[in-house]
Amino acid sequence: MSRSAILPNRGLADRLSALFWRHPRVLLLLLITPPLLWLGVVYLGSLGALLLQSFYSIDEFSGVVVEEFTLKTYGELFRAANMDIILRTLTMSASVTLASAVIGFPVAYFAARFARGRWKAVFYLGIMLPLWSSYLVKVYAWKLILAKEGIITWAADSVGLGFLLDAVLALPGVGGNSLSTSFIGTWIVFVYVWLPYMILPMQASLERVPVSMLEASSDLGATLGQTFRTVILPLAMPGVIAGSIFTFSLTMGDYIIPQIVGTSARFIGQAVYQLQGTAGNIPLAAAFAVVPILIMLVYLSLAKRGGAFDAL
Amino acid sequence: MKSIRLMGNTAVAVAMAVTPALAQVASLGSPEGQVSIVAWPGYIERGETMAEFDWVTKFEEATGCQVVIKTANTSDEMVALMNEGGFDLVTASGDASLRLVAGKRVQPVNIDLIPSWTNVDERLKNAPWHTVDGVHYGVPYQWGPNVLMYNTEVFGDTPPTSWSVVFEEQTLPDGSSNVGRVQAYDGPIHIADAAQYLMAHRPELGITSPYELNADQYAAALDLLRAQRKLVGRYWHDAFIQMDDFKNEGVVASGSWPFQVGLLKAEGFPVSSVIPEEGSTGWADTTMMHVDAPHPTCSYLWMEHTLSSNLQADLSVWFGANPVVLSACTDGSGMQTAEGCTANGLDDFEKIKFWTTPVSQCESQGECVPYYRWVSDYIGVIGGR
Numbered sequence: 001m002s003r004s005a006i007l008p009n010r011g012l013a014d015r016l017s018a019l020f021w022r023h024p025r026v027l028l029l030l031l032i033t034p035p036l037l038w039l040g041v042v043y044l045g046s047l048g049a050l051l052l053q054s055f056y057s058i059d060e061f062s063g064v065v066v067e068e069f070t071l072k073t074y075g076e077l078f079r080a081a082n083m084d085i086i087l088r089t090l091t092m093s094a095s096v097t098l099a100s101a102v103i104g105f106p107v108a109y110f111a112a113r114f115a116r117g118r119w120k121a122v123f124y125l126g127i128m129l130p131l132w133s134s135y136l137v138k139v140y141a142w143k144l145i146l147a148k149e150g151i152i153t154w155a156a157d158s159v160g161l162g163f164l165l166d167a168v169l170a171l172p173g174v175g176g177n178s179l180s181t182s183f184i185g186t187w188i189v190f191v192y193v194w195l196p197y198m199i200l201p202m203q204a205s206l207e208r209v210p211v212s213m214l215e216a217s218s219d220l221g222a223t224l225g226q227t228f229r230t231v232i233l234p235l236a237m238p239g240v241i242a243g244s245i246f247t248f249s250l251t252m253g254d255y256i257i258p259q260i261v262g263t264s265a266r267f268i269g270q271a272v273y274q275l276q277g278t279a280g281n282i283p284l285a286a287a288f289a290v291v292p293i294l295i296m297l298v299y300l301s302l303a304k305r306g307g308a309f310d311a312l
Numbered sequence: 313m314k315s316i317r318l319m320g321n322t323a324v325a326v327a328m329a330v331t332p333a334l335a336q337v338a339s340l341g342s343p344e345g346q347v348s349i350v351a352w353p354g355y356i357e358r359g360e361t362m363a364e365f366d367w368v369t370k371f372e373e374a375t376g377c378q379v380v381i382k383t384a385n386t387s388d389e390m391v392a393l394m395n396e397g398g399f400d401l402v403t404a405s406g407d408a409s410l411r412l413v414a415g416k417r418v419q420p421v422n423i424d425l426i427p428s429w430t431n432v433d434e435r436l437k438n439a440p441w442h443t444v445d446g447v448h449y450g451v452p453y454q455w456g457p458n459v460l461m462y463n464t465e466v467f468g469d470t471p472p473t474s475w476s477v478v479f480e481e482q483t484l485p486d487g488s489s490n491v492g493r494v495q496a497y498d499g500p501i502h503i504a505d506a507a508q509y510l511m512a513h514r515p516e517l518g519i520t521s522p523y524e525l526n527a528d529q530y531a532a533a534l535d536l537l538r539a540q541r542k543l544v545g546r547y548w549h550d551a552f553i554q555m556d557d558f559k560n561e562g563v564v565a566s567g568s569w570p571f572q573v574g575l576l577k578a579e580g581f582p583v584s585s586v587i588p589e590e591g592s593t594g595w596a597d598t599t600m601m602h603v604d605a606p607h608p609t610c611s612y613l614w615m616e617h618t619l620s621s622n623l624q625a626d627l628s629v630w631f632g633a634n635p636v637v638l639s640a641c642t643d644g645s646g647m648q649t650a651e652g653c654t655a656n657g658l659d660d661f662e663k664i665k666f667w668t669t670p671v672s673q674c675e676s677q678g679e680c681v682p683y684y685r686w687v688s689d690y691i692g693v694i695g696g697r
Contacts (some may be wrong), residue, residue, distance in 0.1 A: 080692070081688065084695045088695070146555075148560065176545055177492030265543075265694055271691060
């Protein structure tokens with residue numbers, strides 16, 4: 001009497017897992033294909049299409065896009081009005097980044113060094129909370145806060161500091177009729193909205209600065225300032241640079257804040273939106289869109305040299 | 313790449329050869345069960361925003377044609393969608409309609425199949441933005457002026473009579489300067505408002521249409537706008553932000569739409585509007601039909617439906633616009649009244665220069681500055697150049 005083996009029939013899942021076990025590369029390929037396709041086709045594909053468009057030009061007379069290779073469109077970027085936009089955006093990005101770093105550093109330092117237990121949670125909540133509400137709601141709220149008849153003007157007037165506000169608004173170039181219609185206002189809102197993206201990486205890198213080094217520094221007779229300049233700042237720098245990548249690039253690409261708060265003078269994002277959306281001048285819009293990409297490439301290579309990616 | 317384009321061109325050429333030019337529907341068949349329309353937001357309401365504003369449900373019940381709406385935010389978007397195809401109708405403004413006709417994306421409309429055509433406002437029946445060489449490429453849908461909105465507390469008994477309050481520095485009736493207290497539209501089409509102002513105040517420039525400007529006229533308009541930049545704190549882009557600026561930003565006068573005026577008045581805010589002596593610009597929209605409309609019968613039924621005085625009345629109340637069927641103002645078929653129509657500018661038709669796309673080959677003087685230049689130069693003006 002013979003009996004067949006009592007191994008059960010193997011199901012599909014079994015066979016599949018056996019296949020993966022025997023050929024690990026198949027599994028890897030299966031897992032990596034969708035994100036690669038996403039990155040390659042959707043992301044790089046659209047970037048490529050954009051780049052291609054920027055080498056076309058618009059016909060002066062009919063306004064039709066001429067699909068022939070030319071650098072004329074890039075040349076247009078150097079027209080005064082367009083250079084204004086690029087420089088305006090760059091200045092704003094740089095000043096927002098600088099302000100975020102200056103404001104964010106003490107906050108991050110406190111959170112990394114002194115906040116413990118419950119305070120740590122409060123800190124995280126405090127930083128993250130603004131990120132939970134809608135971006136648009138925050139910007140509209142700021143528009144009201146900064147308005148001519150808003151709370152800041154009111155508060156300044158009631159404590160007799162209205163003259164100070166007027167003096168700030170009278171500053172040439174950045175001032176305006178009210179905070180909400182001036183570059184200062186745009187800048188304030190940008191700093192508010194992007195600040196968390198600066199604080200979080202800074203805090204992460206500050207936490208990694210060993211306390212023993214600070215102790216060694218003071219043992220060797222360094223003053224607080226020396227310790228800060230020669231020990232803390234260099235060690236925390238990768239975090240600052242990582243944060244600045246966020247604030248810089250986010251400011252550079254934004255087209256909603258300057259539309260709601262500010263003087264209506266265009267930033268790169270708005271120019272792209274308008275040239276593409278209402279003017280049908282896709283080549284110039286594409287050329288404009290390439291500008292932040294180039295700036296960010298330069299910025300990232302500098303950041304890499306500064307060691308920003310070691311902290312990630 | 314090149315061969316692909318060649319193939320594309322050939323396909324287009326073949327398609328054009330087999331499609332008889334100027335084909336129009338000769339008679340209606342039975343409804344196809346659907347009609348798809350590209351429309352401005354808020355233009356075709358089925359009671360979902362506010363229950364009492366509904367001009368779709370009844371049509372669907374009566375004809376069995378399901379209305380599918382695709383909203384578009386700019387004229388360029390509309391043109392792009394119509395170029396893509398697959399839609400039956402579009403509510404095209406004057407700065408899109410002729411482009412659609414020129415691009416052969418819309419077909420002539422057989423007005424004999426639209427009984428209500430006879431009710432259309434005589435001033436609109438042959439309007440140049442939908443009638444080309446005597447052929448009608450659509451039925452008028454609605455129109456409205458860009459008005460001068462002002463704060464009644466500031467202007468008191470002397471409402472502004474000229475656009476100069478937003479173009480030239482001056483002292484307003486309340487004793488303060490207008491610097492920082494006026495606004496302008498942040499679209500390049502605002503250059504036409506400046507040109508219209510110059511038509512009245514600098515006749516030596518010889519501007520005959522604010523949308524057809526030669527280099528000199530255009531430069532003069534830009535100069536005027538550069539001076540305006542010094543008066544304007546922020547340009548308005550979004551109707552609701554403009555309303556907020558009137559409330560919180562101390563803005564007291566600006567070009568605007570009846571829509572904002574109506575809403576602010578309804579909130580009890582002290583504003584009113586005029587069409588100043590120079591006249592004003594405005595928009596006039598037309599329902600146009602795609603050359604390859606998949607549902608021609610339902611399309612014709614919808615066009616007939618849009619001319620019913622009930623729809624025209626409710627739409628004009630909803631949008632702060634003017635009906636193209638005059639009886640809609642008076643016959644009480646909808647919510648509109650004679651006073652409402654007057655407030656929306658019905659009697660000022662002659663004063664209004666309707667939006668059209670500036671093109672380089674213009675009628676009045678051979679060569680004009682085309683729209684894409686308007687866009688880039690206006691960006692410069694707003695940026696302080």
